[in-house]
Amino acid sequence: MQTAATPALAMLRLLGGYQISQALYVVARAGVADRLVDGEVPVAELARATGLRPDALARIVHVLAGEGVFAFDRPTDLVALGPLGRTLLTDGPESLRNIALTWMETHYPPFGELWHTATTGEPAIDHHFGMPLFEWLARDRERAATFSGAMGDFARAIRQDAFAAVELEGVRTVVDVGGADGAVLAALARRHPGLRGTVLDLPHVVAAAPPVLRAHGVDDRITAVGGDFFAEMPPADCYLACFVLHDWSDERATGILRRMHRAAAVPHARLVLVETVLDRGESPEVAALLDLTMLGMLTGRERAAEEWRALLAAGGFRLDRIREAGGPACVIEATRVP
Template sequence: MTHDSETTVRAVRLLAGFQYAQAAFAVARLGLAGHLMGGPLPVPELARRSGTDPVRLRQLLRVLAGEDVFVLLDGDRVDLGPLGPAFAPDTASSAYELALTWADTLYAPYAELHRTLRDGVPAPEHHYGKPMFDWFADHPEQAARFSASMREGLRTVRYGVPTSLDLGGIRSVVDVGGADGTLLARLAGLYPELTGVVFDLPHVVAEAGPLLASHGLGARFTTAGGDFFVADDLPSGADCYLLSYVLHDWSDVDAERILRAVRTAGGDGARLRLVELVLPDWPEHPLPPFAATMDLTMLGMLAAGERTARDWERMLAATGFRLDRVTPTSTPLAVVEATATKETIRS
């Protein structure tokens, strides 16, 4: 047998992923990137500001300099690297809230992934004893942080999506699972005649009214609260129903329930726009990095997953829609366009 040190090194690197994740969480929790947003600092000064031990801090900075989070400078100084601003709050590339959320709520349950692979039960149910979103309902502070992380992360990932969303000829739209209305606010500038409704759970959509009003859009867009599994809760009769990165959170069974409710609310001819990751067909490998990360996240957290174009076509056909086209965007996401048909919806 010959020794393959390269393979061993790669395996160790993969196994050490949990350590790198905790290192990144520490950067966010300690505010290290935030302290450096004003420019480089001597390591002892950064240690003073962050309340850390300078010897151990220097060790962490050296490791993460290899990941482009930091840059080590002469004179025992440190600055942010290309990835550094992502770990500071309120930057254009921020993943700060996401880091805190994953550290506090998702990291520990993921130790149960091996059980999920055996029984199909999401890891949080093994760890917390209940589904992730039920656990959030009992922990409002963590739920608020999770919502903030989704707005933060998806605001960046979705930034190039609106210009790829073809709403030509559409006068009214319902943003199903639209959260704080950010996406409709951006679409409003591209389609001056567009009107619509931001729809989400009542406590979530409460944030949309003030945001829309701050953009001067209160007369064009309203809000509605309810359950998107219930057709009667959804605003009816709109030209188009938009679901932006919503269905990937749900199993095929539950995603089809949502689509059937949308189909019933929209009626024949209603148009559908899904903003989702669209995976290449099996067995193409490797997956794009962001798609692979999100597919793995969905596997462990929700026993759900990202889907291929064929998966979307099958699911849409089963719920009364015809797939029209899949349009890539400048982001990792794609726009799946469909139209409600007059064919009987399969149960």
């Protein structure tokens, strides 16, 4: 990867970030990385296989080679995967391909309206598309499916260490609030054979959960329920929410917490959150960028430790501890105050 020699050149690289993002979108959408798994390929052959124009592909690959995505030998026109290339494979443990597609199709256009957000406080996406993010997603099944896939990529990329640190010993029933396709709760259920639970999310989102639960062999203990967590919450002795509260303003997030508080099956129900904590954890730059995403796309924000403490208290929970988990995300543990 190249390093700028002067502040002006460093700034030029930052200002050109939108070009890098769009170049990544093109190669992700075309499936370029998938064609390079078995080794280097000439640009002309790669272009034919992906439907791209050879000259355009060569110039895009040249730029992305400087970012470590590809290795490109200009004299021979041979392209190979670079250190970051496998993150754009369609499948794989490190794949971020769905994020490359979603961010450019869903996030990129609204972020052209960030000035509007900075001067009015209205999320850029509301201004650009005329409606909030989740309402806009719900209007197109394919768009919603790509977004769900991106959230799966996101889970693998920055939450996996935190998931491994979630402790549910002694818990009998758990509700995964906003649990999407159920992959998180399914993995936890495999670790805890006596655990029973519910994946709760919007109907069009949680529809993807039953096959995931079956594949993990936990569909006899974990069920998928379509619903609105602002309006309803199944009873449980533990609630799990992974990157859910950060989507919402303090007022709306407090409403979710109070709904959990009212629905809890036991007086001292547990609450486990997986979220970034701005003054804790590794990769603070990732948390800061995620906070900027919240600014443009939703009404929420990333929060510091004391902000989490205050939010939990407003919802009827006592913050017990925040555990760093070796990545950007932390595990936040709290207890219901009767």
